[in-house]
Amino acid sequence: MSWYHKHKRNIAAAMGVCVAVGSIAGFTGCGKEAVSSSKSDENGKKSSEEKAMGRYLEEELAVPEGCSQIIAMELMENETMRLVYFTEDGVQVSDSKDRGKTWEAPKSMRELAKADDSLEFGSSVALAKDGGIFTTFLEMQDEENYVLHYFYISPTGEAKELDLNEAVGGYVFSCSFSDKGNLLLSSGDGVKEINPQDGSIVHTYDAGSMVTIFDTVGSRLISVVDTEIHYYDMETGKPLEEEEVLTKEISSNPDNLQMTGVGINNLLFIDGDEKDSLFYVSHDGIYRYAFGGSVVEQVADGKLNSLSSPDIAFTAMVRDKDGAFYLAVSDVSQSDPVGRICKYVYSKDTPAVPDTELTVYSLTDDDFLRQAAAAFQKKYPDIYLNLETGMTGEDAVTETDALKALNTEIMAGKGPDILLMDGIAADTYIEKGMLEDLSGILKDADILENIIEPYKDGEGKIYQMPVKFGIPYIQGKKEYVDAISDLTSMADTIESHKEEYTKDMLPFVSSYSPYMLLKGLSAVNMSAWVNEDGTLNQAAVQEFLEQTNRIYQSAKAPAEEQLAAFGVTAEEMEEANEVRNLYSEYGAVFSQFGVGGLSLISESNILGTGGIYSPSDLRSIYSVEQQGDGISGKLWNGQTKDAFIPQKIVGISAKSSEKEAAEQFVGYLFSDEGQRVSTTSGLPVRKSVYEDVSYWMGNAKEGDVTSVTSSYNNQTGESVDLSIIQPGESVIKEMQELGKTLTAPVKENRMILSAVLDAGASYIKGEISVEEAVEKAASQVNLYLSE
Structure with missing residues (x-):
């Protein structure tokens, strides 16, 4: 250590x-000087001012x-x-x-x-x-x-x-x-x-x-x-x-x-x-x-x-x-x-x-964007980045409200220069010519081939590109993990062991409520729910709901017993952890995998699913597999095979009045320096950084204990420690190679996700049939598309 x-x-x-x-x-003895300057008015025309x-x-x-x-x-x-x-x-x-x-x-x-x-x-x-x-x-x-x-x-x-x-x-x-x-x-x-x-x-x-x-x-x-x-x-x-x-x-x-x-x-x-x-x-x-x-x-x-x-x-x-x-x-x-x-x-x-101002839009406040903006402005003090958020959480603005306002601004030529597309359905923007081609900027960005290729159209143009990505991962008891290859086999495996579950040992940390479980399993499945024309793939949604219901019913009784021991209902637990807020820290669909490792060590849960987004996450899964009793892990394939989780997807507005500066910022995001701004927001897409072992090692050496976390075994009452250990180069390279095999970006549409989760929870609770749940979700999606 x-x-x-x-x-x-x-x-x-x-x-x-x-x-x-x-x-x-004045307090430093420095006065202010005035010089002639140009500034855009509300009509985009330049005016001279001091x-x-x-x-x-x-x-x-x-x-x-x-x-x-x-x-x-x-x-x-x-x-x-x-x-x-x-x-x-x-x-x-x-x-x-x-x-x-x-x-x-x-x-x-x-x-x-x-x-x-x-x-x-x-x-x-x-x-x-x-x-x-x-x-x-x-x-x-x-x-x-x-x-x-x-x-x-x-x-x-x-x-x-x-x-x-x-x-x-x-x-x-x-x-x-x-x-x-x-x-x-x-x-x-x-x-x-x-x-x-x-x-x-x-x-x-x-x-x-x-x-x-x-x-x-x-x-x-x-x-x-x-x-x-x-x-x-x-x-x-x-x-x-x-x-x-x-x-x-x-x-x-x-x-x-x-x-x-x-x-x-x-x-x-x-x-x-x-x-x-x-x-x-x-x-x-x-x-x-x-x-x-x-x-x-x-x-x-x-x-x-x-x-x-x-x-x-x-x-x-x-x-x-x-x-x-x-x-x-x-x-x-x-x-x-x-x-x-x-x-x-x-x-x-x-x-x-600064003389030049760029407006960068994100649907919600984004820490990575703030970090990148701060680093960029330090390097380029002549450009000011104005970070604009569609939903602040301090008012009643919904996602629909925010996107309508954004589209109105863009069409009027007053919208942002750069968009963070996370949570925004990009297809409509691309079809209407609202995004610039990024292929010129990215030509020399050395992006991993498997990451960049899915974003090219038939002419090689690229209108959006993730700055980071995550690797879907499943971890747990080896006999379970070995038997799971997709969502259906997961349901088969969990159902076959239903006699083993107790209030102190459940399949997932999300097993407590239908909504929690649906959301926890949605990350690598949601891409299958959307047809190429943006409509709902009802067959895929029905399969997702039916298989998730099998998983939930397998441990429903012990989960309810544990909730009773806690003195809370499933709804109260969801509310306390903001589970239904898909934009909160705890409501995020794409959870970092390292969070659930201790529950596997303490045998509170049999399985965990999530994403590997950072060297810290790799340390966590490695440590769990090294110290846990019969624990293993592998790529998590649900209804989508060989998927990667795009993070921090950027696009440039075709109506930007500062396209040169916008290209400069986007170029910075994919530069060696920009890709190293944060190691916690996703894995780098730039090949040279992704393959850099020192990026994954940080300040640690192989075998170093970087932290220690503790819990206790609910069944025995004994204290359980998990030492987070830095893996060596061979483990790092194995994960790097796994990331290079992923070719299908998970397409996130929170409006569709919300519709499926709400309808699905009603189905699993027995309030409606699965057919009614699918129809309910489809109706909500069609209403969304019509708007």
Whole structure:
């Protein structure tokens, strides 16, 4: 087991008023200049206007060699940048005299603290501007019990252990130094301000509360408890009046107040450029506020850089004497989190808003799109990506409403430039000439042949293309898996073992309700339900419903018994998990396979089906098959053979007014860099990336335990652990080859899916016959097609 991942397991055991937001440059001494600019009016005509100049540009700095995740960062009084970070050999401390361009040889935190080799790092580090360091180590008594050790390292290097167990009273989730050099520690019982020289408590803030976020700004402490922001005077320890303007602005985005993990957040505060001022960073951007003021000023727009990416969390922020910001982040878009340092420097010669604007449409909010947009805008700061969502979930807009509005906008020449086609029936758009041919853009994109060929028409034109894809997979008891080749043989196999099922051992995790089971089995079957003309293939739908009913009836009684033991009905379980919301995280049809592995190990379920979308998913299925008793897996063929699951399907509107820029963005998505933006949203379609073993390995080596998850066996009551292990190159290549054999893209139409699921659930419940269910679904589909 690698040191870093062993550390993660030990930590898991130990943790049991009107606001004006605008662009600001004056505080850095940079003014705004106006130049002539062209902008499209509502009729697409160019008009001349004055354009504001100046904005912060982002660049990424190098991190020390071997750095995986950053724990802490500080810019000390002498302008030396200090970084504390994880490596495979433990926690290291390294300094940079040139603000992140080069790094000095690292020093071991254990050696600096003079901590015993038997102790494990406790995750908490605070860096003082004078060079002092505070850190914690754990003495594990067993898997659940521990003793904390607290260490202070002076600016001159003297280390001493502090006796703080009584004062702190628990695990340290977050820590920092005040301007006076006192320690501030959050441990689940408020924030304690402690004199590091003698361990005495100076003040206690938010006593008895769990403080999820806190920072010091001059003589003030700002804390977050639940969804409330508190302000304190650190001279007296007393609460200050609420800063209503600041509180309102920060609270306008609820995500700002959520703790992401130990030492990482969505919100950070630092000292401002003047007395009684501050800067803070969130995913919306970097902001400045003067205490007692009436305005929160936006310094840097998060939409123009990677701040807006949903897959980064903030570790630390500092600002140098020249006004540049440095942000240490944890990037979780990869299979293994990666530490990065982003620098934001003001450029007076760059337009405040990019000259070119692209509108990118998706039916629902899409994390991958946000990640890709952030990465693209960092690389191409002259293009602004406006992400437009058809259904926000905050209103009563339905899919039909959203698509009607989209079509109206496109036909009027005011629609988006680029469309994410997931959930959108593309055939109609292609037939009506609403999409551009992408074959020129994709000519040199090195896309896997089996993925690109199904999207070519008779003339070789391509109007839509998935950026990612998934591999359907079935896993479970070997005798079951070996006997299953399609949906009918699955029903035969499950039905033949019906005497074996109990409330503690069901065929699927989705066996609890007809709707859940129908949806769980629909992923690789739905393509068979649609004829070439878009109408419903009623014979295929009837087969799907009949076979799913056989599977459900085989374990109906024990499933109902288990629900009764839970004290819930099937309908209540569906509602609690948003099962009927096909757009929610838990309502997604194409589930990631790694989620169900533990239920197989614990023998709660016999089988699991899903998709392999990432190196993490491969780790999961490999680990289950290695550690489970008689568990195997293979390609899942339902009513569609050799299918792959297209993800993040893109198209360019034929009426785009910015086709050159649109082609640039789409080209980026299929570039080597674009294909590596996220390793969790699907497998890359670019051959060179897909075949790159390092893409699948991430930061791990063969045999590394990347995480440990636990459950218990319902039948025996015993605890069950599943160690997620990194497979080797031979396993990776086997999965790569499997992916290359898939030639039939699953065609997703959520309107048809919804009709089949609703009618099918009524049939399985015995409310209507199977013929009536098929007719009901067909009627709904015909109504949809007529609209």
